Every structure is written in structure tokens, then in C-alpha cells.
Amino acid sequence: MRNLSPTLPAIRFLRAGLVAAFAFGFGSAFNPAFSQDSEAASEPTPAEVAAVDEEQEVHDVAxxxxxxxxxxxxxxxxxxxxYDQAQLQRGLQVYREICSSCHSLxxxxxxxxxxHGGLGYSEEQVKALAAEYQITAGxxxxxxxxxxxxxPSDHFPSPFPNPQAAAVANGGAVPPDLSLMAKARAVSRGPVWTIIDFFTQYQEAGPNYIHALLTGYGQEPPPGVDVPEGTHYNPYFIASASLAMPPPLSDGAVTYSDGSPETVDQYARDVAAFLMWTAEPHLVERKRLGFQxxxxxxxxxxxxxxxxKRVWSKEPH
Amino acid sequence: MEGHSTYQPTNGAAKWLERRLPVIGLVHSSFVAYPTPRNLNYWWTFGAILSFVLVAQIITGIVLAMHYVPAGSMAFNSVEAIMRDVNFGWLLRYLHANGASLFFFAVYIHMFRGMYYGSYKEPREVLWILGVLILLLMIAAAFMGYVLPWGQMSFWAATVITNLFSAIPLVGTAITEWLWGGFSVDSATLNRFYALHYLLPFMIAGVVVLHVWALHVTGQNNPLGIDIKSKKDTVAFTPYATIKDMFATVVFLILLAWMVFYLPNYAGHPDNYIPADPLKTPAHIVPEWYFLPFYAILRAIPNKLAGVIALFSAIAVLFVLPWLDTSRVRSARFRPIYRQFFWIFVIVCIGLGYLGSQPAEGGYVIASRILTAYYFIHFLIILPVIGLIERPKPLPNSISESVLQGSGGGATATTTGSEG
Known part of the structure; x- marks a missing residue:
């Protein structure tokens, strides 16, 4: 074992180096100060660059x-x-009465x-609902x-004939299609929670985000956060400090027939659940089959x- | 080592076929009578698991291909049609996407097992090289498959990775445009990636046949890393290995089911549910998790060409691993120093994976550089050196002796595992 000894200091040295490397890497995850001299691999749009730069310098929010x-x-x-059928139906109502004026589906x-598994309307109800829309055909x-x-075979029509028309009507920002929104947005949970989420089956980042965004308006921007004209401060917005969409919901804006509270919070929950359904219409079927x-x-x-065990019982191994 | 076929056709039809094409005998000698070391642990079941996953990927992939449209204007919509309107289309797609993830998970375990027990050493060098070749083909297949949904991450991953070739001096741009079939990633790129994505799995299957053939010529390594000395050291592949492999595969399927049915988008990126938009770059472009260590190595190097070289070297170094490891003892069980460095290497690979998922800035870059350097130091310096200075523990005389005594070493110490 004598010729082991000279290598031990080398091992210790390497260990120390690696510990330092991990400290740097993980330190960055929790301490934004590490991330000051950024040489980002990607190139965000100029607007995002401006927003990010100001944020980092003034506010230390990386x-x-x-x-x-x-x-x-x-x-x-x-x-x-x-899915809660009544909630999905209320969410559809919120979409139809508010969101659909700008957002397609x-x-x-x-x-x-x-x-089954979704909104649960009868075929007659679906026919009647579809007939309320005018579809361009030919x-x-x-x-x-x-x-x-x-x-019934038609899809929800878009509020704008094309993306250009949508941009012009909305100050240059095209309102995104909402069909997949509940799967297309997820706020990062960091390395530790990401691992825990595997075991707790956390898959609701999308609806949580939608609810947070819809209820996150109306707060005073912290000092130093610049809110460009035509945008609205929202601390939950995933891409910057403010977004072009004005606060869409207000208390009492939608009249529920089932006695549910007519509050922004309830509207946001209902429409977030509805958008989870539009993004993942086979969720209930999936989970049921998964259990079987x-x-x-x-x-x-x-x-x-x-x-x-039986096969190997007589063979030592 | 090749199991001599003890197969005797009993019925007339089998006798008739066996005289003309002894295919039943071949299968019998390879998967029934084939002698397998009796001391294999569950880390050895990943070969069977990987074979199963490859077949499952091909089957789900072929059915998905019947519904998918490889055109820039329709790819995203066709995937949504699969998810919404095709009967059990959501199941097929989630199986295929998560199957790819677990394919890499299993292949990495398979490779780390090979590294821990020295399965790449004489006489299994060709077996190992074929395995690395399979990994290379898998990387290409998975990358092109990730492009097919034509979401934001698909598009920008394709842009980043194909742009790597533009780092080649003089001909880089020409090669990149040739790969694209145009002047940027576009429908033509998607179309050829689709064609190649369909081709590559069958190439993988071909190399897998060679891989299994090479395995059956040299025989399997085992946790002791010593050669099979007598018939007492082995058991017949069927039923012993077969039942063990099948049990492990079912357990693996539980993991797959957990992901497919309850976490179908866990391994994916939310941005890939946004249709590809060449005018809008995502804030962070990240590849699928199984490429993150390599991505971290790529970004650790400030120079683009050097980064690309480091990326390819990270895989290329695996090809020469059998000659970089100078120790003739295979199993890390008998290599006290190597065993420590093996686990450090595993942690470094996981660390690189984490760093690959983070933005390339500040402390992440410094950490990536240290770990990238270590990755190569492990192969190019540590492995050759410890093989020379390490004194291995005494090896047992034979597998059967060790199994009958428990897991202890044998009486006679030998430093070489390859005699006899």
C-alpha cells in the first residue's frame, strides 16, 4: 500500500478544486451577483436586452x-x-367574454x-354554441x-384575420394563441425543487403561472423598475417587468350562473383550469389509464x- | 466463448429448415444455451432494457410517422393533431418522447457500468467501440427527433447545433448551408432531418447486432472482472439471464409509465409548445437534458471552433478509452484508487449537466471550465497514471469460488484479469 500515499494529496487537491467548481456553479443559482459579467449565448430581442440590462444594474434582479x-x-x-367540469365551463365563459376579444384558441x-373528462356539454349544446360564431368558409x-x-367540427375562430392585423390593433404585440399556453409557460423552480417535483408529480406550473399573471396587476413597480409606456407592470410576467396586455379581468366582469364568486381571483383560477384543458384535453383519460x-x-x-427468485433458487450467484 | 449449440431439431419442419438455414440453432446458441457469468448483478440488465427501448421507439415512431407532416408550415399542427385527434396519439407521442429520455438514461447507466467494471478492456475493445458508435448514432437520432415538433426549442436547437459546423475553417459556411438545404434552418432542413431521423434507428439496430455479436464472441464481463475459467462459472442464458432481464425491464417500464402518464412534459421544455419563430430567439436555448453535459463543454470554451472541437473530443475520447486505461485489472472492486476517481467522474458529469442547463454567464462559466478540464483530465491523465501506480487488491481465482465464498477475494493474488 506504500505507493498509494503519493497520490492521496493529488486526490485531495482535485477534490478541493471540484468543490470550488460546484460552489461557483451552485452559488450562481442562488446569488445573482455571480451573474454580472454576462456573455449570454443567445441574443434576446433589443427590447428584452434593454429591460434585462436595466433590471440587473438598477435592481439586481437577474x-x-x-x-x-x-x-x-x-x-x-x-x-x-x-377536471372540475363546472370550473371548465366557467373558464370557457371567461375566455369567450373576455380573452377571446384578442386571443385565439x-x-x-x-x-x-x-x-367525458372535459367540459361535458351535450352535442346539442355544442351545436348551438358553435352556431353563435361566424366562420369564414369557401x-x-x-x-x-x-x-x-x-x-362542431370548426375550431374557435381567431379574433384577427392575420398576425399583422393583430399586431396593429395591439400596439405591435401579437396576442399569443392560448390553446397551449398552460404547457408553454413554466417558471423555473431551481435544481432542488425540480428533483422533488419528479416524485410529487408537479405538472401545474402552467396554470399557476396563468393565475399569477392574471391576478398580478395593479401593484406599484418597485423604485428603479422602468415601465415603458404602453406596458403594464406585473411582477409575475416571465419575460420582463411589464407586458403589453392591460389587466384583462375585474371583479364582476363576468356573471356566473352557478353562484361562484365573481372575483378576479376566481376568474383567473377558472380560465387557468380551462386553458389546462385546452392544452391537455386527454389529461383525465391519461391519468386513468396510467393508474391501470x-x-x-x-x-x-x-x-x-x-x-x-424461483429460477435462481438452486444456483448460487 | 461462443455457446456451442446444443439445439437438436425435433420436428420435421425444424429439421428441414435447420439443414438449409440454421437460424433456429443460431438463436438457440445466442439466447438460450449461451453461457453467462453466474455473478452478474442488476447493472447488467441494461443491455436487455436498451434493446427493448430501441424496439419500442421504432414501433411508436413508425406509427407517429403515419400521422406526422414534415413541413415547416404543418409540422407543429400535425403534432397537435396527433395529441388531440389521433386515437391514443397522445400516448404514442408521450411514449416516444419520454422513451427517448429514458433511452439515454439507460445508455448512460450502461456506459458507467462498463467504466466501473472495466468492460471495455482487452478483449472487449471492439465491443466498447461499437457501443460508442451506437451512442453517436443515438445522439444524432435524438437531436433530429427533437427538431421534428418544430417548436421554438426545436428550431433554435437546430440553429445552434447546425451552426457549429460553420466553425470549420474555410468550408464551414458551405457545409452548414449544405446541411440546411438553404441559407437558414427552414422547411428543407426539417424535411431532411425527418428522413434521417427515420433512417438512423435502423442503422442503430444494425450496429446493435454487431455489438451483440462482439459480446457473444468475447463473452460478458462480470462484477469481478475476471475471465470465465470453467463451466461452473456460468449459467445458461435462458432461463437465468432471460428472467432476470425481463424482471428488470418491467421495473424500467414502471419508471417509463410514471413519466408518460403523470409527468409527460417533465423532461421537455415549455418553449417547445410555442410554434417555431425564426424572428424570436428564446431567452435561454437549452437542449434536452441528456445533452446538457456536452452542451456545458461546448459553452465552456470561449472560442467557437475550440468549443466545437472540445464537444466532439468529449465523445471521441471514449473511442480510445480501452487504451487510455493502463490497468489490466478490470473491475473497480479491486482498484481502490480508480474507484474513487470513478465516482468523482460521475459527479463531474452530473455537474456538467446542471451547468449546461444554466445561462452561460458568471460563475457558471468558471465552473463549466473547471469541470470540462476535469472531464478530459480524467481520461487523458488520471486513467493512464493510476493504472501505473495503483496496487490492486488480490483477485479471486474464479467466479464460482468467489460466489461460493461470498463476495471476498481469492487466496492467490493476481494483478491481471486477462490470463487463461
């Missing part, structure tokens, strides 16, 4: 959002998660509003486009283990 979203209890979370067909035999009432598959696999694995 990463958006400024505040993390509140974690809410959702009926669709967890192994036995199910292009991947959602009216027909999917019927059936061209007809004369070569002309024409308007006709919607049918899981039970099967666990029983199967148990039987395989016993078989394996």
Missing part, C-alpha cells in the same frame, strides 16, 4: 419573473386528478367541448369566400420477481 407564482390546489393535479375544435363555386354559422397500467406493471413486476 431573472424574471420578479415574483414566483403562488402554488394552488388544482382538481386535475396528482394521480387521481380530474386555434387548436380547439367545438366538438371537443362535448364528451371559396364557393363562384370563387367567393362567405360567412356561415359555425359547426401502473397497477398492472407493479403486479407483473412482483410476479416476475418471484419467478426470477
Amino acid at each position: 431573472h424574471f419573473p420578479i415574483d414566483k407564482p403562488e402554488l394552488l390546489n388544482w382538481s386535475f393535479a396528482g394521480v387521481f386528478g380530474r 386555434q387548436y380547439v375544435a367545438f366538438r371537443t367541448l362535448a364528451g 371559396p364557393n363555386d363562384d370563387g367567393d369566400m362567405y360567412e356561415r354559422p359555425g359547426i 397500467v401502473g397497477i398492472f406493471l407493479i403486479v407483473f413486476a412482483g410476479l416476475m420477481y418471484l419467478t426470477k
Whole structure:
């Protein structure tokens, strides 16, 4: 063992170096001061660059959002998660009465509003709802486009004929399509929570974000945070300190028929749940099948283990 | 080492076929009578798991290909159609996407097992090299597959990675534009990536056949790293290895099911649910988690060309690993110093993965540089040197002796694991 000894200091030295490396790396995760001399690999848009630069210098906020979203209890979370049918219907109402004036829902067909696991409307109700929309169809035999009432196979029509029209009407910012919004936004939870989330099945970052954003308006920007004209301060916005969308909800703006509270908070919860459904319409089916598959696999694995034990019982290994 | 076939066809049809094409005998000698060391632990089941995942990826992939449209204007919409309208399309897509993640998870365990037990050493060098070749093909296949949904991350990952080739002096731009089929990542790029993504798995399957062939010529390594000395050291592949592999595969399927049914987007990036937009760069462009260590190495180097060289070297160095490790003892069980460095190396790889997920700035860059340097030092300095200065523990005389005695060493110390 004598020739081991000269290598031990080398091992210690390497260990110390690696500990330093990890301290640097993880230190950066918690201490924004580390991230001052940034040489970002990507090139954000000029607006984002301006916002980020000012934020970092004046305020020492390296990463958006400024505040993390509140974690809410959702009926669709967890192994036995199910959509709350009444909540989805209220969320659809909020979308139709408020969001739909600017935001499209292009991947959602009216027909999917019927059936189990989701909003649960009857086919007659879906037909009636679709017919309330005017859909541009055609061209007809004369070569002309024409308007006709919607049918269940149509998708929600866009409020604007094209992205350019949407941009002009909204001060240059195109309101994004909302179909996938609940899966397209997630505030980073940091390395530790990311690992814990694997075991707790946290998959509700999207609806939590939507709720936080919709309820996050109306706060005074902290001193030093510059809010450009035509934008609105919101500490939950994922990309900068303020966004072009004005506060869309206000208490009493939508009249519920089921007696639910007519508050911004309730509207935000309902529309966030609805948008989770538009992003993941087969969620309930997925979780139900997953439970069945899981039970099967666990029983199967148990039987395989016993078989394996039996087969190997006479062979030392 | 090749198991001599004890297969005797009993019925007429089998006899008829066996005289003309002894394929049943081949399967019998390879997967039934094939002698496998009796002391293999569960780290050895990942070969079977990987074979299963490859087949599962090909099957789900072929069905997805029936519904997917590889055109810039329709790719994203067709994926959404799969998710919403195709019967169990969501299941197929989540299986395929998470299957890819777990494919890499399993292949990394498989490789670390090979490193820990010295499975790449004489006479298994070619077996190891074929494995690294499979990893290379997997990386290409996974990267191109990630581009297909044509979301923001798909598009920008394709842009970042294809741009690496522009670092090549003189011909870089020409090569990059040739890869793109245009002057930027566009529909033409997507279309060819789709064609290649469909091709590569079958190339992987071909190399897997060679990999298994090489394995069956040299025989499996085992946790003791010593050669098989007699029939007593082995058991027949079927039923012993088969049942163990099947049990491990089912356990692995539980993990896959956990992800597919309850965490289907855990391994993905939210930005990939935003359609590709060439005019809008995401704040942080990150690859899939299984590429993060390599991505950290790429970004650790300030010079683009040098970064690209480091990236490719990180994989290339694996090809020569059998000759960098100078110790003739295979298993880390008998190598007290190497065992420490092995675990340090594992932690460094995980650390690089974490750093790859963070923005390339400040302390992250410094840490990436230290760990990148260590990654190469491990292969180029530590492995050759400790092989020379380390005194291994005594090796047991045979697998059967060790198994019957418990896990202790044998009476006669030998420093070489490759005699006999």
C-alpha cells in the first residue's frame, strides 16, 4: 500500500478544486451577483436586452419573473386528478367574454367541448354554441369566400384575420394563441425543487403561472423598475417587468350562473383550469389509464420477481 | 466463448429448415444455451432494457410517422393533431418522447457500468467501440427527433447545433448551408432531418447486432472482472439471464409509465409548445437534458471552433478509452484508487449537466471550465497514471469460488484479469 500515499494529496487537491467548481456553479443559482459579467449565448430581442440590462444594474434582479407564482390546489393535479367540469365551463365563459376579444384558441375544435373528462356539454349544446360564431368558409363555386354559422367540427375562430392585423390593433404585440399556453409557460423552480417535483408529480406550473399573471396587476413597480409606456407592470410576467396586455379581468366582469364568486381571483383560477384543458384535453383519460397500467406493471413486476427468485433458487450467484 | 449449440431439431419442419438455414440453432446458441457469468448483478440488465427501448421507439415512431407532416408550415399542427385527434396519439407521442429520455438514461447507466467494471478492456475493445458508435448514432437520432415538433426549442436547437459546423475553417459556411438545404434552418432542413431521423434507428439496430455479436464472441464481463475459467462459472442464458432481464425491464417500464402518464412534459421544455419563430430567439436555448453535459463543454470554451472541437473530443475520447486505461485489472472492486476517481467522474458529469442547463454567464462559466478540464483530465491523465501506480487488491481465482465464498477475494493474488 506504500505507493498509494503519493497520490492521496493529488486526490485531495482535485477534490478541493471540484468543490470550488460546484460552489461557483451552485452559488450562481442562488446569488445573482455571480451573474454580472454576462456573455449570454443567445441574443434576446433589443427590447428584452434593454429591460434585462436595466433590471440587473438598477435592481439586481437577474431573472424574471420578479415574483414566483403562488402554488394552488388544482382538481386535475396528482394521480387521481380530474377536471372540475363546472370550473371548465366557467373558464370557457371567461375566455369567450373576455380573452377571446384578442386571443385565439386555434387548436380547439367545438366538438371537443362535448364528451367525458372535459367540459361535458351535450352535442346539442355544442351545436348551438358553435352556431353563435361566424366562420369564414369557401371559396364557393363562384370563387367567393362567405360567412356561415359555425359547426362542431370548426375550431374557435381567431379574433384577427392575420398576425399583422393583430399586431396593429395591439400596439405591435401579437396576442399569443392560448390553446397551449398552460404547457408553454413554466417558471423555473431551481435544481432542488425540480428533483422533488419528479416524485410529487408537479405538472401545474402552467396554470399557476396563468393565475399569477392574471391576478398580478395593479401593484406599484418597485423604485428603479422602468415601465415603458404602453406596458403594464406585473411582477409575475416571465419575460420582463411589464407586458403589453392591460389587466384583462375585474371583479364582476363576468356573471356566473352557478353562484361562484365573481372575483378576479376566481376568474383567473377558472380560465387557468380551462386553458389546462385546452392544452391537455386527454389529461383525465391519461391519468386513468396510467393508474391501470401502473397497477398492472407493479403486479407483473412482483410476479416476475418471484419467478426470477424461483429460477435462481438452486444456483448460487 | 461462443455457446456451442446444443439445439437438436425435433420436428420435421425444424429439421428441414435447420439443414438449409440454421437460424433456429443460431438463436438457440445466442439466447438460450449461451453461457453467462453466474455473478452478474442488476447493472447488467441494461443491455436487455436498451434493446427493448430501441424496439419500442421504432414501433411508436413508425406509427407517429403515419400521422406526422414534415413541413415547416404543418409540422407543429400535425403534432397537435396527433395529441388531440389521433386515437391514443397522445400516448404514442408521450411514449416516444419520454422513451427517448429514458433511452439515454439507460445508455448512460450502461456506459458507467462498463467504466466501473472495466468492460471495455482487452478483449472487449471492439465491443466498447461499437457501443460508442451506437451512442453517436443515438445522439444524432435524438437531436433530429427533437427538431421534428418544430417548436421554438426545436428550431433554435437546430440553429445552434447546425451552426457549429460553420466553425470549420474555410468550408464551414458551405457545409452548414449544405446541411440546411438553404441559407437558414427552414422547411428543407426539417424535411431532411425527418428522413434521417427515420433512417438512423435502423442503422442503430444494425450496429446493435454487431455489438451483440462482439459480446457473444468475447463473452460478458462480470462484477469481478475476471475471465470465465470453467463451466461452473456460468449459467445458461435462458432461463437465468432471460428472467432476470425481463424482471428488470418491467421495473424500467414502471419508471417509463410514471413519466408518460403523470409527468409527460417533465423532461421537455415549455418553449417547445410555442410554434417555431425564426424572428424570436428564446431567452435561454437549452437542449434536452441528456445533452446538457456536452452542451456545458461546448459553452465552456470561449472560442467557437475550440468549443466545437472540445464537444466532439468529449465523445471521441471514449473511442480510445480501452487504451487510455493502463490497468489490466478490470473491475473497480479491486482498484481502490480508480474507484474513487470513478465516482468523482460521475459527479463531474452530473455537474456538467446542471451547468449546461444554466445561462452561460458568471460563475457558471468558471465552473463549466473547471469541470470540462476535469472531464478530459480524467481520461487523458488520471486513467493512464493510476493504472501505473495503483496496487490492486488480490483477485479471486474464479467466479464460482468467489460466489461460493461470498463476495471476498481469492487466496492467490493476481494483478491481471486477462490470463487463461
